[in-house]
Amino acid sequence: MQERLEQILEECRKYTWEGEVADYIPELAKANREEIGIYVATDHGEFFAGDWEKQFTIQSIVKTIFLMLAAQDNGIQYVKDHVGVEATGKPFNAIDYAEHKLLREHINPMVNIGAIAVCELVKASSNDERLERLLNYTRDITGNPKLEVDHAVYLSEKRTGHKNRALAYLLKNSGMIVGDVEELLDVYFAMCSVKVNCQDLAKMGMLLANHGKGVKSGRQIIPKADARFINAVLTTSGMYDGSGEFATRVGLPAKSGVGGGIMANKPGSMGIGIYSPALDRKGNSIAGIKMLEKLSREMDLSIF
Amino acid sequence: MQERLEQILEECRKYTWEGEVADYIPELAKANREEIGIYVATDHGEFFAGDWEKQFTIQSIVKTIFLMLAAQDNGIQYVKDHVGVEATGKPFNAIDYAEHKLLREHINPMVNIGAIAVCELVKASSNDERLERLLNYTRDITGNPKLEVDHAVYLSEKRTGHKNRALAYLLKNSGMIVGDVEELLDVYFAMCSVKVNCQDLAKMGMLLANHGKGVKSGRQIIPKADARFINAVLTTSGMYDGSGEFATRVGLPAKSGVGGGIMANKPGSMGIGIYSPALDRKGNSIAGIKMLEKLSREMDLSIF
Amino acid sequence: MQERLEQILEECRKYTWEGEVADYIPELAKANREEIGIYVATDHGEFFAGDWEKQFTIQSIVKTIFLMLAAQDNGIQYVKDHVGVEATGKPFNAIDYAEHKLLREHINPMVNIGAIAVCELVKASSNDERLERLLNYTRDITGNPKLEVDHAVYLSEKRTGHKNRALAYLLKNSGMIVGDVEELLDVYFAMCSVKVNCQDLAKMGMLLANHGKGVKSGRQIIPKADARFINAVLTTSGMYDGSGEFATRVGLPAKSGVGGGIMANKPGSMGIGIYSPALDRKGNSIAGIKMLEKLSREMDLSIF
């Protein structure tokens, strides 16, 4: 397995030259497009290749964490009463008089507007506490107590995040954010800026694959039904507008981030962490998807 | 004329019971739906009926003022290079990853998002100065030096104006607002809260009708080309989604506000100010449009 | 006037090299982009310059004729109960299960889908009779009994008009076409293929300008209210997505066609016919709009 992983990575290295590194903030633009890493966690061992120890910001993969903790805090049904789970985005007309309220069924926890709404569902008496809880939860599910926010990325996100700010005020206008918008965005921006590596993502994937049970501890860290719920949402909308294509090529629940990471899992057996920062036009790591495609085909991993 | 005006008003009084007073902020909800007023300014005299002295907030009619002063400060072409003038709103997809930037041709100075952008085109070294200039300009073109902001309405608009905030951050995200968003919104909210009466609106309409020349002074207060430009924009999009219908029924350049006011004019001869706070679903005063329709038909005012 | 017209045409000749001749059917692509003509009809004489005698197909300008005859046959209110008059097009989702019916207020008589619906409102016991009535009406209002359908263009339109066919079946699906779709499309395609010249369009414009009264006969050919209704609709949506811009630059009711024609009028005084086949991206004749802009500015024609 270890050998096979190294081989797959080498075969996909050429794809690191396709696509573009995200450049909407300077910190992301600094990423080295030649870096590529993979980490696979199974119940009979862990395997890795390339730059798996390289740290990068978690970005949109954190949406999975918002959804996990919000579901644990409130139950799945409560969360589904607050945000939809369909991939079919409806357009929003910015221009008419009528108070065209956003409808809950038009947002999705795997896109920014839905993730901001879900973030507020994480229970806390203040946004500071919310951030603290989310950070500690992330350390728990990755098994890495050292995870921290990249402060420079956080500040950049906060300074330039006007589209997220617009989306958050749309939510506020529709009563889908109850508290202070800027404070909540601070939590959102900070959590998007948590630095992780491939191992962290693989551990997180393994927890979902193992239906919420800690691999070593055997302890049920999140309910089995929650793990399945998350995997269902990841499969239908975890890869942005490329979720359908990803399902046909890879066939695994996964979530990507513009930092170049992908967290994937094979329910029942495997967690996978990927890093390669050059993205396709939909915001997904190109070499990352290629590695997953090869791995899935060779090891017959598809859930379909 | 005076008599005819009073008659028309009485005939339309029954329509004050149709539609609804705007209620998104408490101050607007307090409006008395039974009030109805009209004021007509011509070069051979002024005529009025009903509650023409009643003050109400100018609301969206102020968009006309933003456009007038921005055009004067920068020239028409510059303004048209920054915002479109088509009524055809394009939908905005709140949900995808891609940086779907707003395009200038998709916004219009007569709807909120465009008006916010135009507001910043008013030249000033600070937003305080911008507000000061706009207030003084409004006093000039209405000939009423006593016009003031209704502070309670302003505070309400500011506190609840999350949709406008969302639109402003969309503009910021697309580089269509350069400076501070909240400060600019303060100018916007304050100017929407200026208290006017029917006479003020009629004077403003008369200035446009007179192609920018002061009726008494004979002085060219705004360029003739600017007056025509404003009237063209008002005709194609001054009455929100009801602009086409209004053109077929009334046939005059006009702008409405959710405060219940309408400012209209017959190019060459007449300025009209209207007040009646109950609105149709498109945000236009119902009894107000009825009075304009009757007046236009009986006096053969249509520009078509 | 005659001299001024020739001068304006020469000044605008250079714009015939901008834009593109419509090429979706071979017959239109054959148009000579160097041709340019103008014809102005007033109550004190007629003036013309360039290729005003050149014949071309009327195309979308015929939408005005559908609307005129439908209004005469049924009354304005009946027509407005069947199609909207707003320029704000709403998007149609081709992809969902729900029977998202088209709403009347979302279509407009100046765009294809609305014009097809209006065409059926012309009273007739058969579509052959409908075509006959429309042809004769067109001959009446242009004062040209020799007008005929260009059969080659008609056949091309019919053979390639799949988008119009799609729109017509959408109307049928929403109950907005009652009779046979293909037969109605035959009327539509045939009427779009009527050959006219600048004089024909100017005469038609003059009838609208004269509020429906025949210039020579003094006979009220169409009701005054109908003429104004048509002009209101032309002003807010006669130039496709360029109607707002056209209002600010020219300020006259007008309708364009992809054949390169424009029919315009100055209410009260003037009908104008234009020909120049190279179009901008919105489907309007570039040199044609330039001539109208110059003419309007120099003769102070704007209605605003």
Next chain:
Amino acid sequence: MQERLEQILEECRKYTWEGEVADYIPELAKANREEIGIYVATDHGEFFAGDWEKQFTIQSIVKTIFLMLAAQDNGIQYVKDHVGVEATGKPFNAIDYAEHKLLREHINPMVNIGAIAVCELVKASSNDERLERLLNYTRDITGNPKLEVDHAVYLSEKRTGHKNRALAYLLKNSGMIVGDVEELLDVYFAMCSVKVNCQDLAKMGMLLANHGKGVKSGRQIIPKADARFINAVLTTSGMYDGSGEFATRVGLPAKSGVGGGIMANKPGSMGIGIYSPALDRKGNSIAGIKMLEKLSREMDLSIF
């Protein structure tokens, strides 16, 4: 298992009173909402309960068959080059001049417009042959040589199918249908009208579950990669706008039809056929989904 199935069916019988039977054609409206059936095919036996023998029209479930045969005829990549696989429908603007062509990535084989396009990808020298091949293929994969078209339903669909006609002409206009539109629609309407029962759907599901291998014969009827491709598409978009919700509640690849059928499968082990004609607002059988949800939960079938 047999007993458990009967119990689940009885527990869900009450849901047959929720929602509405499809009524856009008289033949569908005649369905008896009290009927409810289920059939489960596994490699160690077949189980069934209720009205599993009742015949109904396959409707949209046939989209799966179009996709299977088109993929077999042309290869998966060729099919994906012709239609997209994302669930995110893009709106289509029916109203503008510009030739807003449909893009392949905006259509999906599991919604009408995409299914019509995929239908033409089935290789044939005529549409009669296409229908013949599709019918025989359907008989093959269900193992039921007696399957036939319900002629009354076919005629009704053909007579009232104006929205599908509109969609087909949109495809034609964008070059996404090459041949005759009405002939192709005839194939489409006929195939939607094939009468099946729960057993037929379960056999079809079992073939997908078994990755294309015939259960008894052991023969590879469709390639394994094709079976997985189909299951991926079913999972992300087989249940219309309810696909995301279905994934979270049931977690199986499935396709529904407005006739009241659902074809589902558990990859590796099970094919399921469902019938209950009362539908939710998204067009899916209410009691059908309930039965699948219970079955999935009790037997731990979810793929996630």
